[in-house]
Amino acid sequence: MANKIPRVPVREQDPAVRARNFEEVCYGYNEQEAVLEASRCLNCKKPRCVEACPVSIQIPAFISKVAAGDIKEAARIISQDSSLPAVCGRVCPQETQCEGSCILGVKGEPVAIGKLERFVADWSRQNGVRFADKAPANGIKVAVVGSGPAGLACASDLARWGYDVTVFEVLHKAGGVLQYGIPEFRLPKQEVVEYEVENVRRLGVKIETDVVVGRTVTVDDLFDKEGFKAVFIGSGAGLPKFMGIPGENLNGVFSANEFLTRNNLMHGYDPTYDTPVFSGRRSVIVGGGNVAMDAARTALRLGSQVTVVYRRTEKELPARVEEVHHAKEEGIEFRLLTNPVEILGDEKGWVRGIRCIRMELGEPDESGRRSPVPVPGSEFEIETDTVIMSLGTSPNPMIARSTPGLETNRRGCLIADEDGATTRPMVFAGGDAVTGAATVILAMGAGRRAAAAIHKALQSEK
Amino acid sequence: MYKILRKKFLTPAICLMDVLAPRVAQSAQPGQFLIVRAGEKNERIPLTICDYNREEGSVTIVTQLVGASTRIICSYEAGESFADVVGPLGQPSEFIHLSPEALRNSRYLFIAGGLGTAPVYPQVKYLHQAGAKVDVIIGARNKDLVILEEEMRAVCDHLYICTDDGSYGEKGLVTDIMGRLLDSGEKYDQAVAIGPMIMMKFVTLKGRQYGIPLIVSLNTLMVDGTGMCGACRVTIAGKTRFACVDGPEFNAYDVDFEEAMRRQGMYRDIEKEKDHQCHIGLHQ
Numbered sequence: 001m002a003n004k005i006p007r008v009p010v011r012e013q014d015p016a017v018r019a020r021n022f023e024e025v026c027y028g029y030n031e032q033e034a035v036l037e038a039s040r041c042l043n044c045k046k047p048r049c050v051e052a053c054p055v056s057i058q059i060p061a062f063i064s065k066v067a068a069g070d071i072k073e074a075a076r077i078i079s080q081d082s083s084l085p086a087v088c089g090r091v092c093p094q095e096t097q098c099e100g101s102c103i104l105g106v107k108g109e110p111v112a113i114g115k116l117e118r119f120v121a122d123w124s125r126q127n128g129v130r131f132a133d134k135a136p137a138n139g140i141k142v143a144v145v146g147s148g149p150a151g152l153a154c155a156s157d158l159a160r161w162g163y164d165v166t167v168f169e170v171l172h173k174a175g176g177v178l179q180y181g182i183p184e185f186r187l188p189k190q191e192v193v194e195y196e197v198e199n200v201r202r203l204g205v206k207i208e209t210d211v212v213v214g215r216t217v218t219v220d221d222l223f224d225k226e227g228f229k230a231v232f233i234g235s236g237a238g239l240p241k242f243m244g245i246p247g248e249n250l251n252g253v254f255s256a257n258e259f260l261t262r263n264n265l266m267h268g269y270d271p272t273y274d275t276p277v278f279s280g281r282r283s284v285i286v287g288g289g290n291v292a293m294d295a296a297r298t299a300l301r302l303g304s305q306v307t308v309v310y311r312r313t314e315k316e317l318p319a320r321v322e323e324v325h326h327a328k329e330e331g332i333e334f335r336l337l338t339n340p341v342e343i344l345g346d347e348k349g350w351v352r353g354i355r356c357i358r359m360e361l362g363e364p365d366e367s368g369r370r371s372p373v374p375v376p377g378s379e380f381e382i383e384t385d386t387v388i389m390s391l392g393t394s395p396n397p398m399i400a401r402s403t404p405g406l407e408t409n410r411r412g413c414l415i416a417d418e419d420g421a422t423t424r425p426m427v428f429a430g431g432d433a434v435t436g437a438a439t440v441i442l443a444m445g446a447g448r449r450a451a452a453a454i455h456k457a458l459q460s461e462k
Numbered sequence: 463m464y465k466i467l468r469k470k471f472l473t474p475a476i477c478l479m480d481v482l483a484p485r486v487a488q489s490a491q492p493g494q495f496l497i498v499r500a501g502e503k504n505e506r507i508p509l510t511i512c513d514y515n516r517e518e519g520s521v522t523i524v525t526q527l528v529g530a531s532t533r534i535i536c537s538y539e540a541g542e543s544f545a546d547v548v549g550p551l552g553q554p555s556e557f558i559h560l561s562p563e564a565l566r567n568s569r570y571l572f573i574a575g576g577l578g579t580a581p582v583y584p585q586v587k588y589l590h591q592a593g594a595k596v597d598v599i600i601g602a603r604n605k606d607l608v609i610l611e612e613e614m615r616a617v618c619d620h621l622y623i624c625t626d627d628g629s630y631g632e633k634g635l636v637t638d639i640m641g642r643l644l645d646s647g648e649k650y651d652q653a654v655a656i657g658p659m660i661m662m663k664f665v666t667l668k669g670r671q672y673g674i675p676l677i678v679s680l681n682t683l684m685v686d687g688t689g690m691c692g693a694c695r696v697t698i699a700g701k702t703r704f705a706c707v708d709g710p711e712f713n714a715y716d717v718d719f720e721e722a723m724r725r726q727g728m729y730r731d732i733e734k735e736k737d738h739q740c741h742i743g744l745h746q
Contacts, residue, residue, distance in 0.1 A: 170688050172499055172506075172546040180690075210548040212688055215494075216485045238690035242702060249697060249721055251728045258691035266505070266685070274505040274531060275685075276729045349724040396689050398707065 007109035008037040015329040019300055022184045022269055025326060026090070029112075031071070034119040038066035041111045044103060049113060052101035054445030055153070057081045059098060059113055066116055075124040078117060079131040083156040083200055084149060084444065086125065086192045087178055089118025092441045093320050125195055132202050135162035140458055143168065143228040145213045145399065148176020149440045150234030150431025152200050153447030154454075159203040161455055166228075168211040173265060176236055178440070180265035181257070183294050185301070186323075189264070214398035219406070219427065229461075230426045230454045233414060234447055235399055237432035241391045243286070247343030248389070252280060252351035256287070256295040256390035263298050279304050280386030284354050286340055287390030288312070289437075293323040295388045296332050306332045307382060311339040311359050311372045337361075337372065341379065343387055353383045395433050403427070411436060420450030428454055463543035467520055472609040475527045476577065477536040478512070483547040484519030486511075491558055492585040493679070493711055496521065496549030497687045500534045504545070507531050508684045508706075510581035510656075511550060512610075521547070524580035524609065551687045552710045555585055556677070557594075557652075565592040571643070571650040571674075572598045572618075573636050573665050575657020579610050581679060582656050583617075590617040597643070597650070598622070601636035601661070605629040636661065637668045644672045652677065655714065659726060663719040676714040680705045683726060696722050 011027040012018075018025050029037060041063040049059045058077050065074035078085045094100070094114040102110030124130070142158050144151045147169040155165045173179045178193045187193060201207060211217060213235070222228045240255035242248050259277070262268040268277030279302035285292050288310035300306045308327070310317060313336050317324055328334070337359040344353040358378035361370040400408045405424040407415045413436050420428040430446030432438055468480040486496055495510045513522035525535050538544065557565065570589055574582040579600050589596050597620040602608045604627050615621050622639045623631030632639070636657075653676045655665040662678040669676040682694040682705045689707035696705050699716035703709065 170548070171686065172548070210546050211485060212548065212551065215550055216489055216548075238688075240690070240692050242692070244702075249695060249702065249725065251725060255692040258685060258693045261685055261691055267503070273503045274534075278729065349721075396707075398689065 005036065005040050007040070007112055008033050010112070010115050015326075015331075018185065019330040022301055024188055025185050028122060029115055029119045031119075031123070034066055034116055035069060037112050038063045038116055040104065041067065042103060048101040048103065049098040049111075053098045054441045055081050055448055057098075057117070062120065063111065063113070063116055066120060071120055071123045072127075072129055074120045075129055076131055078120060081448075082444065083152060083203075084178075084196045084440075085117050086121035086196055087149070087187060088441055088444070089114050089116075089121055090187055090192070091182060093439060095321060097441065125191075130199060130202065132199075134160045134203060137164065137204075138162040139164060141166070141226070141228045142454060142458075143222045143226075143231045144234060145219075145231065146170075146176060146234040146236055146431075146433070147174035147197070147207055147209075148234055148236050148431065148443060149178065150236070150433070150443035150447040150450075151176070151232065152197065153444035154232045154234060154430065154451045155205045155447075156200050156203055157448055157451035158454065159200075159205045161451075163455075163458075165204070166206045166208060168213050168217070169207060169209045170212050171265065172209050174207045174209065180261045181291065181294070183260065183264055183298050185297065186294070212398070214402040219399070219403040223426075229458055230428065232420070232447070232450050232454060233399060233422070233427065233429040233433055234431045234443065235396060235433045236443075237393045237395045237413075237437045239394045239396045239412075240389070241393060242389055243340065243391060245340060245342055247345055247351075250343055250345040250351050251349050252278065252385055253343055253387045253389065254278070256285075256291045256388050257393065259295055259388050260291070260298065263302075269298075269302060277302065278386065280351075280384065281305065282384040283307070283386040283388060284309055284382055284384045285388045285390055287392070288317040288319055289390060289392065290319045290323055291392075292390035293319045293327050295390050297327055297330060299386065299388065300330055300332060304386065307335055307384070308332060309335045309338045309340060309354070309356060309382075311337065313337060313361065316369070335382070339372065339374065340387075344381065351385050351387055353381045354387055355379055355381050393432075393437050395436065399433075418449065419453035420446060421453060426457065463545065464547040465543045466538055466540050467518075469538070469540045472524065473606045475606065476524060476609055477527075478522060478524050479538075479540075480515070480518075480520045480522050481544065481547055482519055483521050483549075486547060486549045487514045487516050487519045487521050490514040490521060490550040491554035492588045493555030493558075493581075494550035494552045495581070495687075495710060496523070496547055496551060497684070498523065498535060498544050498548075499546035500531070500538065501545050504534055505531045506546070506548075506685060506687070507535065508551075508681070508687055510679075512580040512583055513587075514584070521549075524577065526577045526607075548687065551706060553708070555588075555654075555711060557585075557589065562592060565589065565594050568651045569595040569649065570597070571640070571648075571653040572596065573640060573653065573655040573657070574598065574600045575636060575655070575661035576602050576607050577609070578655075578657030578661075578679075579608075579614065582654070583610055583614060585654065586614060587617045595619050597648070599624070599636050599639045600631075601625070601639075601657070602630075603627070635664070637664050640665065640668055641672075644674065650674060654678075654711075659719065659723045662714065663723070666714040666717070666719065669714060677711050678714040678717060679710045680712060680717065680722060681710070681726075682722065683728065696725075
């Protein structure tokens, strides 16, 4: 009767304490807790969790090894499908993926698959367990543009199959959004991100940073001058959106990307680093996604009093439930059904407040979502000296513009089929560059599918 | 790591370095810039490309000591390496798209303010080599800030130099010389001004009086320099643009200079504090 055991709770840092530091909020399971939680898994014959995992990790197989105390073997099973388990165990929206499909979730609580994956990955790191099985080198060069989750997943698979893979990264550190976007308190950089990137390097993948594909080199150069036989584009969706309301260029208004990049990639919160990060006495975050929660919780840790402004209701908040819960525990205020109409400045051009209008939910639109409509005459002001715009991002047009034959759709996303094949031969793409901003794990799934398609295309060329 | 091949101080406060960065050198065009991160804990700083040598694989940067970060960059010696050199970034100058014939028949006026002489140089050199007629005005606060005079003289038709205090060249502002040239009937197909924001603003006011086509290169705050953050956003003809990907060059008459200058000063207090700490460090 394994399923009668309640889901093992995970230990977390006290909200009052963690609201003032950048250390990881969730401590994760210890071995005893993990073995107990793993014993809840029913080891289904047709595991729905595996189907719901975008990279198809053999979940019951690894969990049964955890239950048996063979953590090393559990790690080996995960490593066949994921090169970033310590990342995914932390940031995947498991509630809508693996755990959302767990049969135990129908009547009770699903198995804590994410926390178990994280435990296995952390244990492997602490015990120096690595897996780097690979096929003999075949000498065929493949270029990967972008070292985010899509690029790393694609590069790992290709390297395992013997390809000579070079990843080109625009920033000075590999990892994409794992480096610049997701804060330290959710995803430790040195300990987790850099370790897992190092594991990808150990497969033989070369990572060249500071290369702006579209400026430093073009995709054409990669084929014609550098001898690459295929190119995978995993350049993400890093272009921030603004609202286009008056006052958006006042001093004190930031995109969430700028605010988070200064803090995460450039370590703005650490006084021993040079890059300044401006944090006001009060901050208003506009938006309701995971990025908005990250920006809000970062501003809070920098000493600001924080309000999140979102135009729909709590039910529609696109952020993970766990993140919203953490944000509330830490003392962040939510102003729902509220939309900014103007940012107000003082005589020196700095933000002094934000004028908002109340919203109500109208009729469902074609997507089935009830769209918010402004309530006439309901404008009000919130006093603040910082506004962080977190309205989503779209793909950066630089690569598409510099690559003849590579087509994009109306939203600036690269056009690619299920396998990642773009409109240009031997150029594949995946992740946010194709879908627009989505999740780490969907990007990894797309990277893996493209790797398989590249392998197939290159083998049939022989 | 990006090795510094050569270093020399052009003036006590301005330092020129040739840095080994083969990929950047291979692709650099006039009008573009790069980003340097000196070491692991330092900022990403946008610097203009002053020259490039594709054979050697080097790019030339010119840095003026204005704060903590530029002080660190200038403290590196030949043989040492920067952690990161990223580029080329931004759009190249529009004239690189002109046909050889169009270039041969065109006449340009460049107005360089202080350190702005460095990014003007590759543009003038490119145009001169293409057979265009190019006049250059260099303005600086004082003699110590006049740079690249000989280099510039070698690639332009007429060079005019002025300083605010009259310590070198004629006493006065670049706009004085600009007005005099245009008053005397000199005709230019295009003027380009690069320098401090305030100087570009006044050149723009002057240019408007004469109706001369004018381009400016905006030196905004930047973080990544690749279009992912919007720190460098400016209002151009009423629309928000990112200087790092849409610019840095824009039609001068479309630029909201007041906003651009205000945004440039956003971190001034924090910068002053850092520079202050840095000074203390130096004297210990």
